[in-house]
Amino acid sequence: MLVHSKDDQRSDLAELGRSSAAPLHIELGRRYRFAASHRLHTEALSAEENARVFGKCANPFGHGHNYLLEINVSGDVDPATGMIANLAELDRFVEREVLSPFDHHSLNEDVEAFRGVVPTTENLCIEIYERLKKFPKAKVERVRVQETSNNSFEYDGNQKGSAS
Amino acid sequence: MVLITRKIEFAASHLYHNPALSAEENRRVFGKCNNPHGHGHNYTLEVTVAGEPDPVTGMVLDLKELKEILEREIMQRMDHRFLNYEVEELKGKIPTCENIVRVIWELLEPKIRQGRLHRVRLYESADLFADCYRNGAAC
Numbered sequence: 001m002l003v004h005s006k007d008d009q010r011s012d013l014a015e016l017g018r019s020s021a022a023p024l025h026i027e028l029g030r031r032y033r034f035a036a037s038h039r040l041h042t043e044a045l046s047a048e049e050n051a052r053v054f055g056k057c058a059n060p061f062g063h064g065h066n067y068l069l070e071i072n073v074s075g076d077v078d079p080a081t082g083m084i085a086n087l088a089e090l091d092r093f094v095e096r097e098v099l100s101p102f103d104h105h106s107l108n109e110d111v112e113a114f115r116g117v118v119p120t121t122e123n124l125c126i127e128i129y130e131r132l133k134k135f136p137k138a139k140v141e142r143v144r145v146q147e148t149s150n151n152s153f154e155y156d157g158n159q160k161g162s163a164s
Numbered sequence: 165m166v167l168i169t170r171k172i173e174f175a176a177s178h179l180y181h182n183p184a185l186s187a188e189e190n191r192r193v194f195g196k197c198n199n200p201h202g203h204g205h206n207y208t209l210e211v212t213v214a215g216e217p218d219p220v221t222g223m224v225l226d227l228k229e230l231k232e233i234l235e236r237e238i239m240q241r242m243d244h245r246f247l248n249y250e251v252e253e254l255k256g257k258i259p260t261c262e263n264i265v266r267v268i269w270e271l272l273e274p275k276i277r278q279g280r281l282h283r284v285r286l287y288e289s290a291d292l293f294a295d296c297y298r299n300g301a302a303c
Contacts, residue, residue, distance in 0.1 A: 022299035024269060026262050031291040072295065077266070080182055081193055082258030087292070088195065 027072045027141055028084045032094055034103035037064035038119040062106060067121075068146040069098065069128060073138035085138040097131040121145050125153040133157060167282055168224045169212040172234050174243035177204040178259040181248075202246060207264075208287040209238060211272060215279025225278035237271045261286055261294035269296040 039062035040054040050058045057063070071094065075084045101111060107119040113127045125145040133140045142156035179202035180194035190198045197203070211234065215224040241251055247259040253267045265286040273281045287293040 024266055025297045025299040026266060027295040027297075028262060029285075029293040029295060077260075077262045079257075080184065082180070082260035082263045084262055086193070 025074065026077055026084065027074045028090075028138070029070060029072045030087070030090060030094075032069045032071075032099060033066060034069065034099050035064060035066050036102050036105055036107050037062045038107040038114075038124075039063070040118050040120060042118050043116075062108065065147050067102075067124075068152075069094075070144040070146070071132055072141040072143075073135065074141050075138040085135075089137060090135065093135050094132065097134075098128055121147040121151070121153045122155075125155045129155045129157060165214050166217060166224050167212050167214050168227070168279070169210050170227060170230050170234065171208060171210050172239065173206060173208050174239055175204060175206050176242050176245050176247050177202045178247040179203065180258050180260065182258060202248070205288050207242075209234075209268065210283075210285040210287075211281070212283040212285075213276060213279040214282035218278075223278075225276070229278075230276070233272065233275045237275060238268060241271075261288050261292060265294040265296040 038057075039059070040057035041050050041060075045053065071090075073085055073090070077084055105111065107114050107124065111119075111127075114123070117123055125143060128145060129140065129143045132143060140157075142154055144152055144154045146152035179199060180197040181190055181200075182193075185193065211230070213225055213230065217224055241253075245251060247254050247264065251259075251267075253271070254263065257263045257267075265284055268286060269281065269284045272284065282297070284296045285293055
């Protein structure tokens, strides 16, 4: 026999109260890694200004990072598979759109989007979001790009910049 | 509002198989996760509670109590268990991260009486996780 304590009754009531609350929102998160080089430099500034603004990131031959990319997607969980999106499909899409063109490449030289655009991780994050938001099987909520373990950047497509 | 997060780890086995699909379809959809005897993961669970610190104790909630809730509701139910066969709440469901995180949310939410449950994040590995929120609370 189940004996309900007062605490249980309270929590049952709390549950009833919540049953009319907003539905649950589930996101799937996936992490990927790529290594790429970049140089922070703009023709719009003088050599001195570039050195002042970008410091050693403006060194002429560039340098590289091991980037960590995190993507969160949302959507209905298919009862037949228990999944928001098939992981193999998501992995193939990210491989094609981001990892293959970026991994072991120079962002400045090899990625068209960074011709004339400084490949800061802010801009990299936006470029990756723009590529990944086209994933047809789920909604891309946001991407997070970690440049080093001490700095990371997130973008959810909201250009007004208010945090969600 | 302050967010407070407690992390626990548990080890469990599972497999993905939908009896409504043929053997070939199961293999195609689930790949090696469909291997018949299952496989296991070290799961990491992060539970985040939101609230205002109590002016007397300085706490959003008593972490000791949260620890006990997690032990009772999650560890005893899932740690060193075969999720498909031994966890009642997952019967008839494919035990993906998405489904497990929802079950964990539903187990924990009614038990947390100080603050309110803000986010449950379940890692199946360092590179794969699922988040659960009440809609509108995502951040």
